[in-house]
Amino acid sequence: MFLFLKPRSERPPVDQIILRLQKSLGSIPGIAAVLTPSPVLQISVGATSQTQGQYAYTISGIVPDDVYSMADQLMEKLRQFKGFASVRSDYYHDTPNLKIDINRDRAATYGVSTSAIQSLLRNAYSQNYVYLIKEPDDQYQVILEVKDKERAHPDDLDDLYVRSSTSGNFSASGSGGGTIATTTGNMSSLVPMRVVTSTKEVIGPQAVNHLNQFTSVTFNFNLLPDVAIGDATKFIEDAFAQIHPQHPTVQGIFQGETLVFQQLFRSLPLLLLAAIFVMYVILGILYESYVHPFTVLFPAIVPAVVGGLATLYLFHSVLSLYSVIGLFLLLGIVKKNGIMVVDFALQRIDEGWDLRSAIHEASMERFRPIMMTTLAALMGAIPIALGFGQDAASRRPLGLVIVGGLIFSQLITLFVTPVIYLWLEWFQEHVLDKVPFLRSAHTHHEGEPARGEMRPEPAGVH
Structure with a gap:
């Protein structure tokens, strides 16, 4: 049964409705009601x-x-x-059950196998699907079972007959002296179920x-x-x-x-490391540098993750599957801030700018695009964070993670990225450039003109 609720503005939250209905339905004897959104x-x-x-x-x-x-x-x-x-x-x-015991010695005497008895019970009572009738416009399943009125009482089991598989000549008699089954040659006979089984009514599990x-x-x-x-x-x-x-x-x-939640969080650290490693490799190839991927990733990802989780805590939300999806979306969104700044700074260095002037110019020139892209992402996530739409409570953690992570990362990245950039450039020049394999294609050494920079002409030369 499906219940369609009124709009959220005209009703309490779904959880409160479920609790109220479960209390009412639980007071009705014989009903085991389960209400789930x-x-x-x-x-x-x-x-x-x-x-x-x-x-x-x-x-x-x-x-x-x-x-x-x-x-x-x-x-x-x-x-x-x-x-x-x-x-x-x-x-x-505490469900009434009918326990059926097979008399194996007697069944062997009549040539009745255990599998034949089990097959008979399955076909009679389990609504066994045996055939599919295909028509030009539809198809129909053939279900084999006894009539409802013939399986309503335990005594109805006595009306079932199981086929024996014994060849030869034998005649079996019941306790009253009458013949129960007779087999001649390879002809099989029908043996009443009550002859080879005994039943007992017990209390046991429903299934x-x-x-x-x-x-x-x-x-x-x-x-x-x-x-x-x-x-x-x-x-x-x-x-x-x-x-x-x-x-x-x-x-x-x-x-x-x-189970999905446990498996996800068990593998979440590995997935995060794999995602960061892939981004590092791509950025390293793009910038031809071992250090500048850290300039992009570190000032953006760390504040974003901290801001997203802090937002969940402040709004008393839980870390669910949706919020984890939001974290991965957040990683892809926030790193564009560092990419725009670093890419612009490297272009200026190749044109002959010094490091401080290049990163300062990049931060100033890229400020407006960074704000525009961040606001565009925020405008898309705010309706989810506010809880608009059907089943909004489930998706709300996703929006909260994105909104909180974007805001916190935006405030930190604009100030931290230039500092990280200058420090890593110093580390590249004084440490890594001493190893030819680790030398950067964009390094600008002090006292040397950068790529595209002209040496100053001597005094007096025009």
Whole structure:
């Protein structure tokens, strides 16, 4: 069921609506209601989806009783965390079940295999898809099952017959003396299910779920507003660690968006280093220098990342998938400030300007383009940061990271870039230029004319 809400100006936030509806629906006996906002990014990883909750944690093990026992203990621990808007599992252990035991000796006597019994039960009760009918304008799935009225009671199992596969001559009799099945030659017969199986009504799980062929229980949960997913995952891991010594064969793993979040932040440092390295290589080839890529990257990227994360903290937002995407976008936007300044300064040096005059002229001449491009990026990110549009709460961290990072980086870069440039030029001239392999193509040594600069004429020569 889908609920379409009114515009944001006419209703409370989605999280408040979900909490109010869950309290009302939870008071109705027999209803297990799950309310989740429709996510912008549909993420389904492993044995779970976002229909039961935005985040999920799954425990699995070899021994089913250990898994179910740990599931009950872990659920009690999870209910103690105040940051969960809702938490539930797919383990319902008080459901009526019909336990079927196969009498293997009797089944062998009648020539009935275990696989034949399992196949019969699957075809009768599991809504098994057996064929696809294709028409010119449509196609239809053929589902094999018994009628609803013939599978509503446990006694209906007695009406099923399984085919034997024994060849030869034999005749089997029931307890009352009557003949149950007769086989002659290679002809197979139908044997009643009640002859080769016994049934017992028990209370057990509603479904036996599996993860990697092991019995599993999945916990689905949603978070309250302003609760970080990192805090929730740490609480779950600590709770699991406290119970795990009692059930050493049980393992736990995050699923869905939580798994993606963990994998992303586990590889985030490597991704950032790889991105910075690629930018360094490209800028090094462009400027034919080992140091000037640092002039572009260091004054821009460090303030941008600090400003973006500080903005998230000031506005009580969380570091989510969207904010990480915003950080990578920010890296590509802010480095253009240093590129415009350094590229212009190198052009002036090639024309014969000294270092201080070149970087000063570059900073003055490139100030207007830098401000224009920064304002253009800000105007595009401000609506996202303010939360306009549908599902704005999810995208808001992305806008906050970009806006905060751009503003902070803009204030720092304009003052720091010339200083870094002059210092690295000094380092290039006095250290790196002594090694031929590391010599820069744009180095201007003191006392020597730069490329394109004319030597001063002697006095008296006109």
